[in-house]
Structure formats: structure tokens, C-alpha cells
Amino acid sequence: MPALVVAIGVTLVVLMQCWVTGVLGDMIVFNANFATGHVKVMSQAYSENVDQTPNDLALLGTEEVLQNLSADYPGMEWVERIQFGGLVDSPDAYGETKAQGPGAGMAVDLLSPESKEAERLNLEKFLVRGRMIQAPGEIILSDEFATKLEVKPGDQVTLISTTMYGAMSITNFSVCGTIKFGATALDRGGIVADINSIRMALDMQDATGEILGYLPEGDYDDLQAGAISEAFNDKYNDTSDEFSPVMLTLREQGTMTMYLDMVEYFRSIIIGIFMVAMAIVLWNSGLLGGLRRYGEMGLRIAIGEEKRHIYRSLITESLFIGLAGSVLGTAIGLFFASLLTKGIDIGGMTGNSSMMMQSVMKARITPEAYYIGFIPGVLATALGTALAGIGIFKRKTAQLFKELQA
């Protein structure tokens, strides 16, 4: 019975650890894939006004910058992105405005055979109507935006924007598909286009707004990203030249510092509270176990067994119970966590969210999950037994005989 209580508690701790790590970790991955990369290279002036996506301050000579990045950090993947805004106008049969609205777009490399961008952004999964971009001059609109503009795949729209040099840019695009990201911020006026089409439209030859870098292991590592950005900035950033490149880590971008700290705090708080609660339950269980065997202890003292020996044997016993319960609980917890790694679709609940977050939440099994349950599982049981066992030293032989006679 005590081993079962320990197992249940450890199962919950392991499951909670995997769930919280998975969900919050995926939110970081989602942001890294869509907006921040693990590191991001921009011009210094662009980075200072990044919220306005100021393409007039874009990074020039990107071919050379990319060559340097690939040479300096060979294992990393570097991709160019252009964030852009503008008015999207749909024509009537006479070529005049039928409907229009402001849009915010992301231009990514979707046509190079070696590009992994479509996969990284999971675009095919978001597709509602039509197909992916297959040729220059094609564009994908968010389904909500396309409905507002009264356009469907195959229709033409015009993007009215500003070139990198401030000139007016009016370009026709063919809508090839519509997507639903599941986040209001992206669905209100979202546009996805191939980077070379947008380069032509915004007159950004050999220029880009942002270069995103992804670490070889695929997961964000704050220390590694920090070391890379520090080395890059030492070599290439010139604080007196506002157009020199600067590299920021995921943590240094926008509200990500706050977000990452928040993730860490939440994780610690959730796991901490859970561990404390479980420790109290298990301790209590150990305490009750000790008290339940009150009579047995009395008898053992009465027949001459040494108090210290009884106490040690109780604690050893509880350590074995805790260990058995922890192993069992960890195994069960990992089993349920592995089921949750497939994810739970919460798309229906995130309909009005303005945050960039994924609609499927998944648990993630990390090495930590294999030992985190052992701490409350083993220690709490032993502590509970140790506390309950103190009573052994207070019992007197004369009193014990009276108790036994009764």
C-alpha cells in the first residue's frame, strides 16, 4: 500500500514535468520557427526598430553575410526572411477595387529545392484551400483575410507596399492557397510569399530584413546561442555604423527574455508546488505507516531489540518502499507522457488568441523526467518514517508490558 501511494505521487510528478516541458518548450520552438530563429542577424538600425519591420533599414549584401555565417558556423542552418506590410487589394471584373485590407506578410524561401522552410513553418498542415506556392508571383493568404477580400485560390490580388528605397510598390500576385494558423495575430491579415517574389516587389536585391539561424541540434540552447552571437558581434558589428550587422539570440528578441524567464519560473513553480504537495502526502503516508506499526514496535522493544536498530530497520525499509514506488511511478508516468507526446489539439480554444502559439499541445520526455520523481518518492517516505520513528525512543519498557498485558 505505501509503495502504491509513492507510485501514484511519482507518476503525477513525472507526467506534470513532461507536460509542462513539452507545452512551454513547443511555444519556444513555434516562436523560433516563425519569428526569432535561435539567433537572428539584422542591421543594427533594423534591430532597434524591429517592431515596425523597417525594410528601408534592411541588411545589404546578404550573399556575403550568408557566406561568412556558413563559414564561421558550419553546422548551423541560415535562412533569409523578409517581414513586410501593405494594403492588399482585390479587383472586380473591371480591374477596380472590389475589397481591400491591410496585410502583414512573411516572405520565406519556398521555391529553392534545398529549402526546409515550408517544413519548418508546417505550412502544408495550415493549408485550408488551394495548394502551396509552386511558382514566382504566387501568394498564400490567411483564410480569414481571403474571405474578407472575397478571393479564392486562382484569383489575383494587388499588394500595395513600399520598396526598400521608399518608393511605392504595386505588384500583382496570384492567390494559390489559403491557410489558418490558429492565432488571431496571424490570421487577421496574414500573407505568406516566396522571398524572391517579394524581393522583386520591394526592390530588395541582395538585401533582406532578417537572417535566422538554427542550431545544429534543433533545440534552442541559450548558452550556445549567446556564445555564437557574442563572437559574431565582436567580429562584424560596428556600433558606429547603424547598418552593420548585429546578431541577437532568441532570448534577446522582443519579449522573449520575459517569456523564457516566465517559462522557467512557471516550470519551477508548477513542479515545485507539485513536489512539495507530493512530499507532504508521501511523508504523511510514511508517518501513518510508522504509527500503524506502533504495536509491533512495542513488542520488538519488549523482547529486547535495540531502539536504534528498530529505527534503522524502519528507515531502510521505507527507503526500499520509496525506491520501489518511485521506479514504478516513473515507469507509469513515462508511459502516460509518451502517450501525450502525440499531442492534444486545443485549436478550438485558441481561436481568439493573439499569441503566437501552436494549436496542438504535446508532452516531451526529457532526461530530467527519469529522475525527478525519485526525489519526493524516496526522500519523503524516508523522512515520514524517520519522524514517526522518533516515537520509538520515547517508549518505556514498563509502560510496554502494561500495554501488552492489556
Place this chain on the structure above:
Amino acid sequence: MIQIKHKVQIIALMLLITGTLWAQPSGDEILDRIDANMSSDTRYVKSKMVIHGPRSSRTVESESWTEGTDSFTEYLAPAREKGTKMLKLEDKLWIFSPSTDRTIQISGHMLRQSVMGSDLSYEDMMDDRKLSDVYDAGVIGSETIGETECWIVEMRATEEDVAYQMRKLWVDQSRYIPLKEELYAKSGKLLKKTELSNITKHGSRWYPGKITFKDMLKQGAGTEFIVDEIIFDVEIPEHVLSKASLR
């Protein structure tokens, strides 16, 4: 004798005050004089806009015909903008782009967007209503700009549809033309600054040959609007200020 001397002093002082008050026109009078210089029923302008961006400068040439709030502009250079036409009728703007063969309508708050990446909005460029029709004015002081004595005139909008609810003008006291202006939002935030220079005479009017606009919410060193040719009260054929002119 002393009493007479006092009376003379008082009369002299009163005359001085009256003279000063008489010499300082009211705000509305100043606006009327500015309108007489700068506003006309119709006008034709051939101009250059030198737009100083954060990295480089570029020049856009255009010619436009304006009648009150209605205006038609055709861009002549550079090649990327050549052939682009804009027609503004009251609060609606149509842009024809030859490269896309599209006529796009822009209205509402979009009219406050930058023209060709400059520091001018469509409203700045195409609205030629008389100041006295849409603002009340008061003189709040005087200042010397260079060697020119100026009245400082504060104008407050009487209409809701104006782009700037408050404007402050430094008006040349002899030629009645603004030399400097600050344009404010309703909240009191300074949105733009302009400087008018190269003032030349066109018939009975004084008119600036160059207006430098600085959008205070934008990077860059501002936009110079250079008037190459201006004709006031020109006869504008009816079709020019109609959608037929766009194609």
C-alpha cells in the same frame, strides 16, 4: 502745467498702444492674407520631391492639377514611378499603376499614408482648401527668422476632417507667407515640421519655391518639395479631374 504734461504722456501712450494694436492684424486677417498668396480656385504645379531616406536620396517628378479638395497627379520620373497616376476626389483617392494595369482606390485613414515614401501624406499633397475655411487663428507672438520679422499664428481646426487639428505658423510680417510651420495632432503631438524658402513673386502673389517637410515620426532627413512651375487659376478641362484621366 504738470497736469497738461501728464495728459500728453497718457494720450501718447494710448496712441502708441492703439497704433500697435492697429499694426498687428488679427489671426483671421493673417490667414486671409496667406490664402490670397497661396490658395487659388485652381492651380497647376510641376514639381520635384527630393526624398532623403535613411540610406540615400531619390527624386520624384510629377505634375498636378488641383481644384479645392480635388486633384490629379501624374508621375514623370523616375522610371519605376513613371506613368503612375493619382486622382483624389474629396476623401477618395484612386491610384493607377501602369505595371499592374490596376486602378486601386484608397480612402479614409489611408490618405494619411506617405506619398512615395516621402514625408508628405496624400492629404498634404492634394488638399488645397483655404486655411480660413477650416481653421480659426490667433496671433500668439512674434519672432525673427533670419532677418524677417514674423507673426506666430496658432490655428485650431473648425472642421473634423482636417489632417492637423492644430498648426503653428511663423508668418512673414511684410509678405504674409509662412516661413515655418509646425503641425500637431489633436493630442498635441508634433507630427510634422515644414520650412518654406525661395519665396518668389508670381503676379500679385508670393509663393515658396521650396518647402521642406519633416515627418517627426519617421527616420530620414525629410523631403524637399521643389516647385519647378506653378500656374494659378488655370483652366482645368473637366475630364482631368475625373476617373477617365487615370487610363
